[in-house]
Structures are given as C-alpha cells and as structure tokens.
Amino acid sequence: MSPHPMQYASLVYFNLPDEYFKEELRDRYKSRVDLLAAALTKVGFAVVQPEGAYYLFAKFRGVEQLKDLSAMEAAMYMLEKVGVAVVNGDNFYSKSNDGENYLRFAACRSNEDIKSAIELLNTHLSPNIK
Numbered sequence: 001m002s003p004h005p006m007q008y009a010s011l012v013y014f015n016l017p018d019e020y021f022k023e024e025l026r027d028r029y030k031s032r033v034d035l036l037a038a039a040l041t042k043v044g045f046a047v048v049q050p051e052g053a054y055y056l057f058a059k060f061r062g063v064e065q066l067k068d069l070s071a072m073e074a075a076m077y078m079l080e081k082v083g084v085a086v087v088n089g090d091n092f093y094s095k096s097n098d099g100e101n102y103l104r105f106a107a108c109r110s111n112e113d114i115k116s117a118i119e120l121l122n123t124h125l126s127p128n129i130k
Contacts, residue, residue, distance in 0.1 A: 029054045029107065029108070032054070032107040032108075032109075032111065032114055033049075033050060033054060033056065033107045035107075035111075035114060035115075035118070036056060036105060036107045036114055036117070036118070037049060037056055039117075039118040039121055039122070040056065040058050040105065040121070042121075042122070043063060043121050043122065043125040043126055043127065044060075044062040044063040044064065044125065044127060045058035045059060045060055045062060045063060045103075046058065046059040046061075046062055047059075048102075054106065054107050054108045055104055055105060055106045055107060055108070056104070056105045056106075056107065057089065057092075057102050057103075057104055058102060058103055058104075058105060059101050059102055060074050060101065060102065060103050061101055063125055064125075064127065065077065065081075065124070065125055066078075066125075070088075070100065071088035071089050071090045071099060071100050071101070071102065071103065072088045072090070074088065074103055075087065075088040075103055078103065081124060082120050082121065082124040082125060083120045083124075084105075084117045084120050084121065086103040086104060086105055087103065087104040088102075088103060088104075089101065089102025089103055089104060090102075091104075092104070
C-alpha cells in the first residue's frame with residue numbers, strides 16, 4: 001500500500017489531459033535540455049542530444065580543466081570546484097570503457113536551477129579560464 005498523499009497525487013496525475021504529457025511537459029523539458037546543451041557546448045563539452053530523455057551525456061575531453069581527468073575525477077571536480085553535480089559516464093557501461101570520456105547532466109530541475117548551473121559553468125569552465 002502506498003502512502004495516503006501519494007494516492008491522491010496519483011489520482012491527480014492520472015486525470016491530467018493527454019495534452020499535458022504530449023505537449024506541455026514535453027516542451028518544458030525540451031527547452032531545459034536545449035538550454036543546458038547550449039551552455040555545455042559553449043564551455044567545451046561535446047553533447048549527445050537526447051531523443052526523449054531529460055538528461056545529457058556530454059564528452060568532457062574538450063573542457064580544459066577536465067581533459068586529463070578520469071570520469072570520476074571529472075565528476076568530483078564538477079561538484080567540488082564548479083558546484084554542479086553530475087554523474088560520471090562510466091557508471092553506465094559495464095562491459096566497455098566507452099563512458100570514461102563522458103559526464104551525465106540532468107535537466108529535470110527547475111529553470112532557475114538550470115540557469116544557476118549555467119552561470120557556474122560559465123564562471124568556472126569558460127575556455128579563457130585555466
């Protein structure tokens with residue numbers, strides 16, 4: 001049995017019109033993904049554009065401050081020095097080293113949070129900052 005508030009929330013969710021899911025929600029997340037992708041590209045990441053997800057897989061080797069780090073080291077640098085939490089890409093590969101060059105960014109936060117993260121990216125990872 002789920003908690004009582006979750007039952008009410010589920011009822012509201014299941015009664016939303018189809019347009020909410022097909023248009024409003026889709027557009028909201030797409031704009032966040034596009035905004036974050038543009039900012040990541042600006043500071044040197046090579047972004048893999050998702051086809052329906054709200055997260056971005058981004059190759060970090062083009063970012064001066066991260067280029068010589070492992071994926072885990074790059075993720076920790078992002079958290080400790082930049083102030084943006086990411087997931088190291090090698091977490092998503094069990095049989096190859098393909099994820100070693102990538103970080104995963106989530107665009108499911110509010111527009112305000114994403115804009116704050118972009119400001120941190122620009123402040124700490126701009127190509128002219130060493």
